[in-house]
Amino acid sequence: MKLERTHKIFNPPVRTLMGPGPSDIHPRVSAALAKPVIGHLDPEFSNLMEDIKDLLRYAFQTKNDVTFPVSAPGSMGMEICFANLVEPGDKVIICRNGVFGNRMEENVKRMRGEAVMVDDEWGRAVDPQKLEEALKANPDAKIVAFVHAETSTGASSDGKTLAALAKQYGCLTIVDTVTSLGGSELRVDEWGLSAVYSGSQKCLSAPPGISPVTFSADAIEKIKNRKTPVQSWFGDINLVLSYWTGSGKRSYHHTAPVNAMYSLHEALLMLAEEGIEKAWQRHKDHHLQLKQGLENLGMQFIVPEAERLSQLNAVTIPEDKNEMKIRSGLLQKYNLEIGAGLGPLAGKIWRIGLMGHSCNQKNVTLCTEALADLLQNA
Amino acid sequence: MKLERTHKIFNPPVRTLMGPGPSDIHPRVSAALAKPVIGHLDPEFSNLMEDIKDLLRYAFQTKNDVTFPVSAPGSMGMEICFANLVEPGDKVIICRNGVFGNRMEENVKRMRGEAVMVDDEWGRAVDPQKLEEALKANPDAKIVAFVHAETSTGASSDGKTLAALAKQYGCLTIVDTVTSLGGSELRVDEWGLSAVYSGSQKCLSAPPGISPVTFSADAIEKIKNRKTPVQSWFGDINLVLSYWTGSGKRSYHHTAPVNAMYSLHEALLMLAEEGIEKAWQRHKDHHLQLKQGLENLGMQFIVPEAERLSQLNAVTIPEDKNEMKIRSGLLQKYNLEIGAGLGPLAGKIWRIGLMGHSCNQKNVTLCTEALADLLQNA
Numbered sequence: 001m002k003l004e005r006t007h008k009i010f011n012p013p014v015r016t017l018m019g020p021g022p023s024d025i026h027p028r029v030s031a032a033l034a035k036p037v038i039g040h041l042d043p044e045f046s047n048l049m050e051d052i053k054d055l056l057r058y059a060f061q062t063k064n065d066v067t068f069p070v071s072a073p074g075s076m077g078m079e080i081c082f083a084n085l086v087e088p089g090d091k092v093i094i095c096r097n098g099v100f101g102n103r104m105e106e107n108v109k110r111m112r113g114e115a116v117m118v119d120d121e122w123g124r125a126v127d128p129q130k131l132e133e134a135l136k137a138n139p140d141a142k143i144v145a146f147v148h149a150e151t152s153t154g155a156s157s158d159g160k161t162l163a164a165l166a167k168q169y170g171c172l173t174i175v176d177t178v179t180s181l182g183g184s185e186l187r188v189d190e191w192g193l194s195a196v197y198s199g200s201q202k203c204l205s206a207p208p209g210i211s212p213v214t215f216s217a218d219a220i221e222k223i224k225n226r227k228t229p230v231q232s233w234f235g236d237i238n239l240v241l242s243y244w245t246g247s248g249k250r251s252y253h254h255t256a257p258v259n260a261m262y263s264l265h266e267a268l269l270m271l272a273e274e275g276i277e278k279a280w281q282r283h284k285d286h287h288l289q290l291k292q293g294l295e296n297l298g299m300q301f302i303v304p305e306a307e308r309l310s311q312l313n314a315v316t317i318p319e320d321k322n323e324m325k326i327r328s329g330l331l332q333k334y335n336l337e338i339g340a341g342l343g344p345l346a347g348k349i350w351r352i353g354l355m356g357h358s359c360n361q362k363n364v365t366l367c368t369e370a371l372a373d374l375l376q377n378a
Numbered sequence: 379m380k381l382e383r384t385h386k387i388f389n390p391p392v393r394t395l396m397g398p399g400p401s402d403i404h405p406r407v408s409a410a411l412a413k414p415v416i417g418h419l420d421p422e423f424s425n426l427m428e429d430i431k432d433l434l435r436y437a438f439q440t441k442n443d444v445t446f447p448v449s450a451p452g453s454m455g456m457e458i459c460f461a462n463l464v465e466p467g468d469k470v471i472i473c474r475n476g477v478f479g480n481r482m483e484e485n486v487k488r489m490r491g492e493a494v495m496v497d498d499e500w501g502r503a504v505d506p507q508k509l510e511e512a513l514k515a516n517p518d519a520k521i522v523a524f525v526h527a528e529t530s531t532g533a534s535s536d537g538k539t540l541a542a543l544a545k546q547y548g549c550l551t552i553v554d555t556v557t558s559l560g561g562s563e564l565r566v567d568e569w570g571l572s573a574v575y576s577g578s579q580k581c582l583s584a585p586p587g588i589s590p591v592t593f594s595a596d597a598i599e600k601i602k603n604r605k606t607p608v609q610s611w612f613g614d615i616n617l618v619l620s621y622w623t624g625s626g627k628r629s630y631h632h633t634a635p636v637n638a639m640y641s642l643h644e645a646l647l648m649l650a651e652e653g654i655e656k657a658w659q660r661h662k663d664h665h666l667q668l669k670q671g672l673e674n675l676g677m678q679f680i681v682p683e684a685e686r687l688s689q690l691n692a693v694t695i696p697e698d699k700n701e702m703k704i705r706s707g708l709l710q711k712y713n714l715e716i717g718a719g720l721g722p723l724a725g726k727i728w729r730i731g732l733m734g735h736s737c738n739q740k741n742v743t744l745c746t747e748a749l750a751d752l753l754q755n756a
Contacts, residue, residue: 001435001436001439001440001441001565001567002436003432003433003436003650004432004435005428005429005432007429007432007433007647007650008647009406009410009644009647010410010413010426010429010640010643010644011413012413012414012415012416012422012423012426012640013414013416013422014414015414015415015416015417015420017415017416017417019417021633022415022417022418022633022636024415025414025415028387030412030414031412032387032388033411033412033637034408034409034411034412035388035389035390036390036391036392036393036403036408037390037393037395037400037402037403037585037586038390038391038393038395038715039393039395039397039400039715040400040586042393042709042715043709044390044391045390048388048390050383051383051385051388054381054382054383054385055381055385057379057382058379058380058381061379062379063379071450071451071587072449072450072451072454072612073449073450073612073632073633073634073635074632074633075611075612075631075632075633076450076454076612076632078612079610079611079612103611106611107611109607110607110608110609110610110611111609187379189379199633201415201633207415207635207636207637207638208415208418208633208634208635208636208637209449209587209633209634209635209636209637209638210635229487229488230488231488231489231609231610232457232488232609232610233453233457233481233484233485233488234450234451234453234454234456234457252720253453254451254452254453254454255399255400255451255452255453255577255579255586255587256451256586256587257451257585257586257587257588257635257638258400258585258586258587259411259585259586259587259638259641260585260587260635260637260638262388262390263637265388266387266388269385269386269387272381272385331420331421337416337417337420342630
């Protein structure tokens with residue numbers, strides 16, 4: 001049995017990544033990736049795992065004991081939150097204002113829970129009043145799920161207010177912070193979030209493939225009191241914890257992606273060196289610069305200013321312009337990636353990311369100038 | 379909210395990995411890991427994905443269209459096979475001769491299937507006669523699952539015969555090839571295997587974290603005709619395929635671990651350069667050398683010669699020796715990792731891997747000499 005294609009060593013182009021993720025990786029983080037692999041049960045790796053958990057707690061601003069990186073992408077981090085918290089028959093209120101609310105609904109259905117959808121316009125924050133109405137109308141709801149930073153639209157929702165409402169009506173929360181972690185204010189403990197997942201490849205600027213998660217004590221209590229087993233063996237928190245709990249008596253669950261953990265560690269270390277509040281501010285500052293540049297080129301933000309994310313800038317495409325041609329032009333001429341619209345916004349917007357290591361003055365200038373060139377000449 | 383621990387850059391020790399995986403990584407594969415990240419929807423990445431699929435088909439010896447790397451460790455590859463093939467109520471015959479048969483049972487239960495266990499002694503191959511009896515006794519069984527190469531014991535089962543029996547009784551097969559892929563004879567098409575999963579970190583010698591899988595046309599047909607949705611959104615083959623199918627109309631499913639895919643590609647390229655049969659033979663040759671050395675030191679293989687894997691050597695610990703002390707000594711004095719026993723074999727055996735890039739003359743000699751030293755002096 002032979003090969004069908006001709007093969008050679010792959011040398012990727014050197015892009016500047018200003019799409020919805022992955023973001024650019026700092027040389028320190030790349031260097032960490034290529035360090036020698038060690039066993040996933042090596043005492044040195046156990047030590048690294050403890051460091052990662054501590055650094056993740058800092059990034060999430062939490063003291064949650066159960067805080068660790070899932071060995072799979074953010075979509076699996078999402079699934080792990082739903083698979084562990086939702087039991088068959090559980091009613092889950094899902095605030096939907098973009099693509100990832102749809103995905104939450106899919107998750108609840110597959111866990112045989114009942115999804116109650118609360119819809120907001122794409123490009124707007126979740127409306128707390130609508131959530132409160134849904135909570136009143138569904139006193140048997142057990143969980144509220146929402147996306148803190150909607151990557152498909154660039155809208156930021158008020159996590160603190162939504163979580164407080166959920167708590168007031170006796171619900172736990174599942175919160176998507178894939179795009180917010182490290183890029184905009186997120187305070188898991190102060191806001192009282194219950195189960196929170198994120199991704200390595202957005203504002204943390206580690207390579208894609210890992211999903212940091214954190215669970216509050218009351219979320220863990222619900223998981224421990226389940227009447228049915230968690231549907232996923234790989235994602236069963238009870239089993240994963242025996243591996244991630246450290247403290248000398250770790251037992252084998254799966255083989256962790258050792259090198260990916262090196263790079264996540266280095267990226268988290270750099271975040272701690274910068275300071276989390278300073279990282280949030282950096283995203284805001286460069287967003288304001290980029291905003292100026294984009295508006296000068298005639299683009300409009302689809303999200304109202306007060307609900308706008310710094311790290312994901314969703315803007316309209318100037319009329320009569322061929323969006324695909326311009327996006328390809330940016331890639332070919334400038335090696336610059338920006339993102340297209342998703343779902344109903346496909347072809348209507350661009351999504352320009354300013355995430356983690358990609359969020360700097362050089363990139364703001366490059367992006368503005370390259371867009372100016374192609375809007376005029378493409 | 380502050381950090382609890384003091385943090386610094388992590389520099390792993392330079393180990394020689396001769397445990398049950400991960401195995402050592404070739405410098406070409408490490409270098410690939412650190413290449414610049416590109417977007418997971420970049421046209422260059424699409425091209426790389428097609429290359430990886432072709433190289434994986436070669437490694438698996440299959441023409442299966444649905445052959446791709448799952449963006450998560452082997453345990454998730456296993457779960458994806460069970461989640462897609464098993465519907466609630468489906469009867470699955472599981473041949474169990476080690477730890478991973480237990481895990482298959484857990485998977486079937488969580489998919490609400492019915493598991494029929496066929497037990498063989500740990501350290502022995504699966505007995506085809508027992509499987510045939512189970513198939514006769516369970517004419518309603520739909521799937522037979524077995525582990526081709528049991529990493530917990532070092533036993534190799536006769537995949538060809540077991541699959542032929544399953545087919546004769548109208549069953550599909552789910553086959554664990556985590557430790558066999560690239561290290562010992564495996565011919566997915568010729569043997570007629572239906573759903574097959576593996577891992578990146580064993581005989582392929584890529585970093586841990588990716589699970590190559592392949593599905594036959596009849597497996598895909600069963601998946602397409604399911605009456606119930608696949609329990610896992612992340613693992614639903616119908617959705618994953620829209621991303622991995624390539625051919626210009628790829629749609630977003632999850633963000634692939636881009637750098638891990640670079641390294642898998644490079645490792646598969648090296649396997650193709652060597653030639654798959656030559657790689658199998660290399661594992662066999664070095665195994666015979668290691669066997670000689672270990673037997674000279676008074677160790678015995680727990681698996682009969684005809685059922686023995688080359689890449690995983692499970693041997694008894696010489697009497698009166700403190701296994702933990704010797705294993706730690708190997709790590710401290712020689713930076714050499716070997717594996718401990720799992721489950722009922724914990725404390726009773728060592729598992730010495732000769733996998734992929736770790737399988738070479740230098741390592742055979744090192745391991746034999748280092749063990750000789752510590753058995754005498756520890």
